[in-house]
Amino acid sequence: METExxxxxxxxxxxxxxxxxxxxxxxxxxxxxxxxxxxxxxxxEAYANLLESAxxxxxxxxxxxxxxxxxxxxxxxxxxxxxKEAEExxxxxxxxxxxxxxxxxxxxRLDTRINRVQMALFVLIAVxxxxxxxxxxxxxxxxxxxxxxxxxxxx
Amino acid sequence: xxxxxxEPTSKTPKVILNADLGIFEISGRSIPEDSIGFYRxxxxxxxxxxxxxxxxxVFKFHLEYFNTSSSKVLLDIFRRLERLHKAGxxxxxxxxxxxxxxxxxxxxxxxxxxxxxxxxxxxx
Numbered sequence: 001m002e003t004e005x006x007x008x009x010x011x012x013x014x015x016x017x018x019x020x021x022x023x024x025x026x027x028x029x030x031x032x033x034x035x036x037x038x039x040x041x042x043x044x045e046a047y048a049n050l051l052e053s054a055x056x057x058x059x060x061x062x063x064x065x066x067x068x069x070x071x072x073x074x075x076x077x078x079x080x081x082x083x084k085e086a087e088e089x090x091x092x093x094x095x096x097x098x099x100x101x102x103x104x105x106x107x108x109r110l111d112t113r114i115n116r117v118q119m120a121l122f123v124l125i126a127v128x129x130x131x132x133x134x135x136x137x138x139x140x141x142x143x144x145x146x147x148x149x150x151x152x153x154x155x
Numbered sequence: 156x157x158x159x160x161x162e163p164t165s166k167t168p169k170v171i172l173n174a175d176l177g178i179f180e181i182s183g184r185s186i187p188e189d190s191i192g193f194y195r196x197x198x199x200x201x202x203x204x205x206x207x208x209x210x211x212x213v214f215k216f217h218l219e220y221f222n223t224s225s226s227k228v229l230l231d232i233f234r235r236l237e238r239l240h241k242a243g244x245x246x247x248x249x250x251x252x253x254x255x256x257x258x259x260x261x262x263x264x265x266x267x268x269x270x271x272x273x274x275x276x277x278x279x
Contacts, residue, residue: 010191010192011190011191011224011227011228012227013191014231049234052269053227053230053269055265056226056230056265056266056269057223057226057227057230059261059262059265060223060226060262060265061223061226063258063261063262064220064221064222064223064258066258067220067258
């Protein structure tokens with residue numbers, strides 16, 4: 001508080017000095033009417049300056065307040081916009097996560113089916129290979145029996 | 156006399172007071188917590204300069220934002236320049252402001268109406 005008070009006095013040092021001079025003049029008892037008039041004129045001039053300064057400073061202050069209010073209003077709007085965008089982004093990310101989860105599940109199902117098909121194909125190829133090998137064996141080493149087997153298969 | 160150069164910060168303006176080159180400029184943002192503390196050197200420099208000024212003093216102000224206590228100190232600077240002008244020296248105050256900043260233009264107009272010194276408004 002003391003610092004604040006001293007600061008205020010410093011900013012109005014010239015005005016404070018004029019006031020102090022006026023008080024000292026007021027305390028004097030031996031001034032002539034002309035001297036009183038001279039002091040009074042100086043005081044009126046200083047007061048006029050102070051009044052005009054006060055008007056300008058008040059208007060400046062009002063403009064600054066308006067600027068601050070406007071800046072605050074913009075900030076609030078931008079905050080709301082950001083919050084809304086953050087919510088939307090969160091919703092989007094949640095839906096993307098759900099989609100990813102569904103896709104992962106679908107991939108797992110497909111992998112399982114592919115594995116089954118692969119296994120079936122492998123077994124089929126193995127059986128066919130065995131049959132073909134048997135057929136080749138009989139054709140090469142026992143053609144008569146092979147012919148008989150063929151005729152039985154045809155029947 | 157010694158020149159006075161103060162680099163700008165986020166709260167205080169750039170100050171260049173160079174009597175050798177005839178550059179007198181205050182620009183930027185002025186929201187110091189202790190305005191009189193910051194501007195004391197500027198006021199003292201102008202007081203010293205006023206004892207032996209250049210034939211012409213063109214003082215440029217280009218402020219984007221300032222607080223109320225700064226506006227009081229600015230007025231004190233203007234008053235000093237006004238006194239210099241009334242003492243018979245050629246003094247011009249150029250108040251630069253961003254063309255779309257109506258508030259700063261109005262502030263300049265207020266100062267202009269208050270002071271008895273050539274005061275030019277310069278939109279940039």
